[in-house]
Amino acid sequence: MVFGKIEEEFKEFLENRRKYNEFIKNGLIDEDEALRLFKIDNWRDYLKLFDIASKVRDYFKKEIEITSTIHITNICHVNPKCLYCGFAAGTSKEGYYEPFRLTDEEIKKSAIAIEESGIKRVSCSSAHGYQGKEVIRALKIVKKYTNLEVLVNAGADLTEDSIKELKKYGIDTICCNLETINENLFKKVKPGEELEDRINVCKLVNKYDIELSTGLLIGIGESYEDRVNHLFYLKNELNVGEIPIMGFNPYKGTPMEDHPKCSALEQAKTIAITRLIFPEIRITSPTPTIGAELMQFALLGGASNVATVIPKNHPLNIKGVGSPKTGNLDEVVKMITDLGLKPKLDWKRYKRYLEVYKLKK
Ligand code: SF4
Numbered sequence: 001m002v003f004g005k006i007e008e009e010f011k012e013f014l015e016n017r018r019k020y021n022e023f024i025k026n027g028l029i030d031e032d033e034a035l036r037l038f039k040i041d042n043w044r045d046y047l048k049l050f051d052i053a054s055k056v057r058d059y060f061k062k063e064i065e066i067t068s069t070i071h072i073t074n075i076c077h078v079n080p081k082c083l084y085c086g087f088a089a090g091t092s093k094e095g096y097y098e099p100f101r102l103t104d105e106e107i108k109k110s111a112i113a114i115e116e117s118g119i120k121r122v123s124c125s126s127a128h129g130y131q132g133k134e135v136i137r138a139l140k141i142v143k144k145y146t147n148l149e150v151l152v153n154a155g156a157d158l159t160e161d162s163i164k165e166l167k168k169y170g171i172d173t174i175c176c177n178l179e180t181i182n183e184n185l186f187k188k189v190k191p192g193e194e195l196e197d198r199i200n201v202c203k204l205v206n207k208y209d210i211e212l213s214t215g216l217l218i219g220i221g222e223s224y225e226d227r228v229n230h231l232f233y234l235k236n237e238l239n240v241g242e243i244p245i246m247g248f249n250p251y252k253g254t255p256m257e258d259h260p261k262c263s264a265l266e267q268a269k270t271i272a273i274t275r276l277i278f279p280e281i282r283i284t285s286p287t288p289t290i291g292a293e294l295m296q297f298a299l300l301g302g303a304s305n306v307a308t309v310i311p312k313n314h315p316l317n318i319k320g321v322g323s324p325k326t327g328n329l330d331e332v333v334k335m336i337t338d339l340g341l342k343p344k345l346d347w348k349r350y351k352r353y354l355e356v357y358k359l360k361k
Contacts, residue, residue: 001040002033003048006276010056027235027277028056031228037273038224046269053272053302060280063344064336065305066329067121067151067284068114069318072138073101077129078192084220084259086251087321088127094252094324101134102316107141109315115146117311117329118350123175125153125321128193132162139169151175151213151242156197163204173242175213176201180222181230189220189256206239215244215284218270219262227270231277244284244307245271245298249291249323264294268301275302287327288320295327295335306332312357330354 006028012018029037037049074096076088086092089099102110107124114122122142126134135152142150152166153175166174178198180186186195205212216230234240247262247270267290274283285298286307295306310318311329320326333350336343 001045001048002029002036003045003052006033006052010052014059024280027279028052029273029276031232034228034231034273034277035224037276038227038269040269046265049269049272050300050302053275054300056275056279057283057302057304058341061282061304063342064299064303065121065282065344066119066309066332066336067123067305067307068117068119068310068314068329069308069326070102070107070110070114070122070124070138070142070316071096071318072107072124072126072134073099073130074127075099075101075129076127078127080192082190082192083255084189084217084248084251086254086324087319092251092253095319102138104137104141106316107138108145111142111146111148113313113315114311115148115346116349117313117353118345118347119148119309119311119329120344120346121149121151121172121305123151123153123307125175126157128155128157130154130157132158132166136162136165136169139166139171143170149173153177153213156193156201158201158204160204163201163208163210167208167210171210173211173213174201174205175215175242175244176205177215177217177244177246178202178230179215179217180220180226181233182222182226185220185222185226202238211241212238213242213244213282213284214238214240215246216270217246217248219248219266220256220259227273231274235277240278240281242282242284242305243274243278244286245274245303246286246289246322249289251323262289264290264297268297271298271301271303286320286322287332288325289322291323292325292327292331295332296339299336299339299341306336311353313353330357
């Protein structure tokens with residue numbers, strides 16, 4: 001296995017025998033090594049992989065970020081709908097199902113509640129069909145009433161003008177997930193969308209020098225070669241600040257309801273390999289995809305951001321995009337600290353939130 005070589009290279013970096021820029025540019029593994037790591041199948045290799053990936057994460061990330069969620073609207077104009085989607089109106093009775101569009105007041109109240117809980121970052125996402133106007137509306141409100149860092153996700157539904165507008169209002173990160181770079185598979189699971197449209201949005205985000213988040217949806221029928229090609233496409237063709245790794249988790253009532261869930265181990269392995277290719281970036285695991293109670297697998301794999309984390313004071317009933325169940329803030333904080341890691345929080349606010357909600361620390 002390649003672990004000896006990876007450990008040696010990381011040691012060289014730690015001992016200043018490797019230049020920082022060169023290390024970041026090359027990462028710790030190439031395509032062949034990534035593919036070999038995807039094929040590991042015994043606990044000894046898993047433990048070695050998680051050990052080195054966690055060490056790399058700990059070197060670059062002193063705290064684990066926590067990102068909460070505001071869903072702006074689930075009214076999606078993509079037709080036909082993505083086969084796995086339980087988020088858009090009318091797709092799954094386990095999801096929101098009924099159409100909604102938050103009022104400005106609801107966005108404001110949600111953002112203030114999230115900040116009061118001690119969380120420092122929020123993701124605002126909207127379904128497709130508004131040329132980015134819905135996420136611009138959300139960004140303006142969140143930035144006006146809070147100091148939260150903001151990621152917006154409207155998929156491919158952003159124009160160049162809307163990206164410029166987001167930059168003008170202080171956006172921190174724009175997310176546009178390619179999901180899979182296998183074109184045939186993309187077309188199969190997302191028949192109403194074009195992969196190229198998503199790639200173009202990613203390129204525009206880079207063009208305006210805004211942090212780009214772009215993730216992989218795994219366990220939908222792609223091969224390990226597809227995952228390696230995808231990760232190295234991101235490495236070589238785009239400038240990426242965040243990669244969400246999202247394991248498929250079936251939503252009842254959708255065309256993919258019988259497709260098997262992607263295991264937590266498979267997600268953790270993909271996170272760890274991503275960490276070795278991209279040592280310094282934010283690697284995100286959303287709680288609904290891995291399963292809120294299995295989040296520690298992602299952290300063992302080297303994730304540095306837990307997303308879709310909902311505090312008890314959130315005024316709205318949030319359902320996950322990958323599955324309905326989301327992670328609760330105090331449980332996620334405990335899972336992070338139980339591993340000896342440090343959650344990134346406004347601790348003063350978080351303590352006040354715990355007192356108000358009478359939660360145990
Ligand atoms: S995944 Fe996004 S684009 Fe696809 S149907 Fe659902 S909301 Fe619409």
